[in-house]
Amino acid sequence: xxxxxxxxxxxxxxxxxxxxxxxxxxxLDFASNDYLxxxxxxxxxxxxxxxxxxxxxxxSKASLLVNGYHxxxxxxxxxxxxxxGFKSGVILGSGFNANIALIEALxxxxxxxxxxxxxxxxxxxxxxxxxxxxxxxxxxxxxxxxQMLESSDASRKIVAVEGIYSMDGDLVEIEVFEIxxxxxxxxxxxxxxxxxxxxxxxxxxxxxxxxxxxPNHIKMGTLGKAYGSFGAFILASKHIIEYLINRGxxxxxxxxLSLYDTLLAHNALKYILKNKEIxxxxxxxxxxxxxxxLGVKVDGLIVPIMIGDNEKVIEIKxxxxxxxxxxxxxxxxxxxxxxxRLIARLGQSEVELIALCKELTKIIK
Numbered sequence: 001x002x003x004x005x006x007x008x009x010x011x012x013x014x015x016x017x018x019x020x021x022x023x024x025x026x027x028l029d030f031a032s033n034d035y036l037x038x039x040x041x042x043x044x045x046x047x048x049x050x051x052x053x054x055x056x057x058x059x060s061k062a063s064l065l066v067n068g069y070h071x072x073x074x075x076x077x078x079x080x081x082x083x084x085g086f087k088s089g090v091i092l093g094s095g096f097n098a099n100i101a102l103i104e105a106l107x108x109x110x111x112x113x114x115x116x117x118x119x120x121x122x123x124x125x126x127x128x129x130x131x132x133x134x135x136x137x138x139x140x141x142x143x144x145x146x147q148m149l150e151s152s153d154a155s156r157k158i159v160a161v162e163g164i165y166s167m168d169g170d171l172v173e174i175e176v177f178e179i180x181x182x183x184x185x186x187x188x189x190x191x192x193x194x195x196x197x198x199x200x201x202x203x204x205x206x207x208x209x210x211x212x213x214x215p216n217h218i219k220m221g222t223l224g225k226a227y228g229s230f231g232a233f234i235l236a237s238k239h240i241i242e243y244l245i246n247r248g249x250x251x252x253x254x255x256x257l258s259l260y261d262t263l264l265a266h267n268a269l270k271y272i273l274k275n276k277e278i279x280x281x282x283x284x285x286x287x288x289x290x291x292x293x294l295g296v297k298v299d300g301l302i303v304p305i306m307i308g309d310n311e312k313v314i315e316i317k318x319x320x321x322x323x324x325x326x327x328x329x330x331x332x333x334x335x336x337x338x339x340x341r342l343i344a345r346l347g348q349s350e351v352e353l354i355a356l357c358k359e360l361t362k363i364i365k
């Protein structure tokens with residue numbers, strides 16, 4: 001019996017039906033979040049395999065709290081803390097799980113969560129758990145956030161923003177740090193799309209804005225984007241990390257991050273720090289190309305182009321695919337209004353990016 005036949009029909013009718021497509025390696029990739037192209041770096045892969053082959057086993061085997069916390073995990077957590085200026089950290093299975101762990105654990109009875117209306121779906125899902133009291137403030141509207149915080153009588157106030165927003169590609173306003181400090185609010189910054197892309201050392205918006213790390217600051221980042229691996233990390237004060245290890249369900253009840261992914265991400269971190277000047281030059285070059293060719297100024301490597309029609313974005317995406325380019329066609333409800341989303345990733349050359357921009361301009365017109 002087709003239990004969800006009507007729902008599937010409705011999705012197809014509204015052009016919101018999704019399918020999985022096996023990656024075609026002959027297509028130029030301007031769709032994935034592999035911002036620095038490290039997924040193609042065979043030297044990092046080779047280093048990781050060689051290091052792992054010298055270990056007595058290759059699997060993490062258990063949760064972090066049940067014989068699954070290895071020196072490989074600790075070494076990487078320590079390196080992340082040193083690179084980002086935080087006191088403590090924990091790594092886990094994915095950015096999605098990291099948001100669930102953070103929000104579900106931190107927001108207790110009597111507390112209130114203030115979330116940017118464009119925050120990632122994982123955070124929105126988490127905000128609906130356990131009767132969490134949540135208010136969504138207008139995107140990047142610091143006045144709206146300030147008014148909400150001032151009118152709240154919550155025991156604890158927790159604010160959740162993204163460093164670079166995954167669809168719009170814009171930076172969080174720097175004022176959010178001062179606002180949260182003044183309101184004695186805990187600040188969660190999801191750096192999934194900014195870590196490895198912005199900042200003097202490419203560590204994200206804390207680095208970009210030269211923020212002095214304080215006890216109310218929490219940084220979350222993913223390893224499956226700029227780091228070319230898989231998993232996520234949470235960095236915070238020792239106090240908050242200890243609390244999360246004791247209350248964060250995705251940390252407590254899930255098998256710890258695989259040793260391969262941990263080692264690969266650690267090698268990627270070393271690579272980024274060692275080659276940061278070269279990488280920053282490459283990023284600036286791609287931002288300049290996007291501005292010159294498409295007239296779009298971007299803060300990172302996400303390039304959103306407003307189309308406003310679910311059917312049209314799929315047509316554009318399909319036409320670009322025929323021309324040999326993979327880009328994103330993002331539809332409602334993921335975004336308020338349908339967009340074409342391309343990633344000016346370092347895994348493709350500047351010549352290929354210029355050619356893509358010219359082809360895209362021709363198709364949209």
